[in-house]
Amino acid sequence: MIRTRRGIHAAFLALGLAGTALLAAPAWAAGTLTISSPQDPGSWDPIDTFLVNWASVATNIYDGLTYRGADLKLVPGLATAWEELDDGKRIRFTLREGVKFHDGEPFNAEAVKFTFDRLLGEEGKKGPQRSNYAAIDKVEIIDAKTVDFHLRAPDPVLLTKLAGYGAMIVPPKYIQEKGDDYFNAHPVGTGPFKVTSYEPKIGIKLEAFADHWGGAPKLSNLEYRFIAEPATAVAELQAGRVDLVIPPTIPVGMIPTIQADPKLEVVSTAGPTVYALRFNTKSGPTADERVRKALILGVDRDAIIKTILGGQAAPIASFQGALSFGNDPAMKPLPYDPEKAKALLKEAGIATGTTLQIDVRGNDSTFNEVSQAIASYLQVIGLNATIKPYETNVLLNDIIPAGKTGAMFEQAWGGWTLDYDNTAYSMYHSGEKWNPYDSDPKLDALLESQRSITDRAKREEILQSIAHYTADRALEIPLYNYNAIFGVSKRVKNFTPVPDSRLRLTDVTVE
Missing domain, CATH: 3.10.105.10 (Dipeptide-binding Protein; Domain 3)
Incomplete structure (x- = not known):
């Protein structure tokens, strides 16, 4: 249950993200979804970036304490419940148990504290994300599955901020052993897909993480290709070498070209951009x-x-x-x-x-x-x-x-x-x-x-x-x-465009 002293929150299950976490993971559908993204973010570390094209990939690699999906409703992520205390100056999070990072390292309160100590410390100071979380004074471990966020002042947007970008939870042991530079190119999270290879300026490949706490994704693989030139991206979509072209690639002038192809469709939604x-x-x-x-x-x-x-x-x-x-x-x-x-x-x-x-x-x-x-x-x-x-x-x-x-x-x-x-x-x-x-x-x-x-x-x-x-x-x-404009092959099923382009692709399949 999500609860607050003020009784604001109702009980939630992690709908759309992993509401059936206690059920057996579904069998993977055979298939790889190939996605054209216009930009290589240059680093996969959550504290290094502000780019939508980072989030469109990394939403599948990482989890936050909270999650916001296509319906824009906030639900549990790595935290199953939270409680606002001390007039909003302290938030207590109850953490999900039995969660593993892609390298096998356990997720726990230590990982949460490490993530935010790093974000708010010298490493985070180098990137653009720290100011978004400036309300956080410190994270205190209560026990292995409970943490308190002590705030300098109440932050009415903090729970939403914990669902993305700099707040994504990272593995302490892995980063301490490998170093920050290595982590930039070899990210490890708790998300539904894990990285198998990354070639700067070329692309990044992910495979389904069978041990994800919400069950395995329906796809076996995701492959992102970094294609900056819109005409090339659309040509690859037409040729069937790309299944999905994400914003902001497609210029308005090329929409008729996509619409004229019986194998393709344009999906457009109002967004925040x-x-x-x-x-x-x-x-x-x-x-x-x-x-x-x-x-x-x-x-x-x-x-x-x-x-x-x-x-x-x-x-x-x-x-x-x-x-x-x-x-x-x-x-x-x-x-x-x-x-x-x-x-x-x-x-x-x-x-x-x-x-x-x-x-x-x-x-x-x-x-x-x-x-x-x-x-x-x-x-x-x-x-x-x-x-x-x-x-x-x-x-x-x-x-x-x-x-x-x-x-x-x-x-x-x-x-x-x-x-x-x-x-x-x-x-x-x-x-x-x-x-x-x-x-x-x-x-x-x-x-x-x-x-x-x-x-x-x-x-x-x-x-x-x-x-x-x-x-x-x-x-x-x-x-x-x-608008957020997507070019989509009709072989892609169960695709839902999201206003902020943070695509969680766990339920998508390809024919």
Whole structure:
């Protein structure tokens, strides 16, 4: 049973994940599912990454204490129950017994403590995940199947955060013996599939883990191929060498090609992923708020959604979608108004023909089309926008965090917790990896204040005020909330698209 002193939680079984853990594991269906993923994350360590393409693989390798599936409901994972104590400043977790890591090491309270000591320590400091779990002060072992999380302050999103990314439970003995660098390329978890081989830039192969606590998956193998070029991925899907192409690979322009093939189908679902052009607010023309507002006014985002994106997106007024807790449905984007944009540029003293650089991910063909359209709109208001493509990992790991971008840079963000805090704190708080330029004490205070509030209505009010404040300061051009688009072979059965692309493939089969 999941319980709290406040009586918030009802009894749960781990539905959809492993509700029949006490039953015998089902026989494997013969078959390998081959998946095209657009990006090699570069490390399989949970604390090293923020990438959706990491999670789409690693959700099958690791388990967290909690789990959130395609229906977005939170259920037990490696913890069978939890209880909030001390007004939310302590959470006691009862751990699942009889669980093994892929190398045979037992899962227990020591593994939980090791995972979070590592995440919150020097090793975690090197990666982007630690700030998401900053509310955790320490993990205390009560006994082999019980741990207490002592919090600096209540975190209303923590239980969801424990279902993904940095909170995935890792094996202490294995990491201590092999080292962090080895673990990056040879991950071991407790998930339904275990890694058999990994070739950087090529792919990663997994096989079903027969001893998984929820029973063996229905597939015998998963094979992920890293294919950055969309046309190649779709060609491989058509040829039958790939069974599933995951987001954000498929450009809208290739959807008709897939739909025209009787062996294939397109599956699309609304998700949390939003796109924006963020600004260098520290130097150059975009340091001026008037210029930033002019650039927003100068781009017809509705036309881009209709023509380039084929309606597979929705407009946004802040850097979050409609599923996000903290989104204000009454908030409207700035309208397309090129004349007002020109007036603001003139007021700011920006000369006609001023050049502004837009940095983009080179393999994102859909956004490359969008950025070309944006450049054309900016030309109408008298600006010369140049587009500089980067290899994705270079842009995300070297250019943006170091503050080496042009005036504008592409930012796509999944916001997988479906809570605006996950996006806003990372994008706007001083010193964060994705905020290389801006520092705003008032905004920092707002971001920090909502993290410890358990009153849902009050917290939503603060998050909405953050959205309005960042829009007033014009910290980015909010572009659109993009659907998650999958290309699927019809030989794939029982596939359910998930909004956050964290695909748990235990029930999928192939004919």
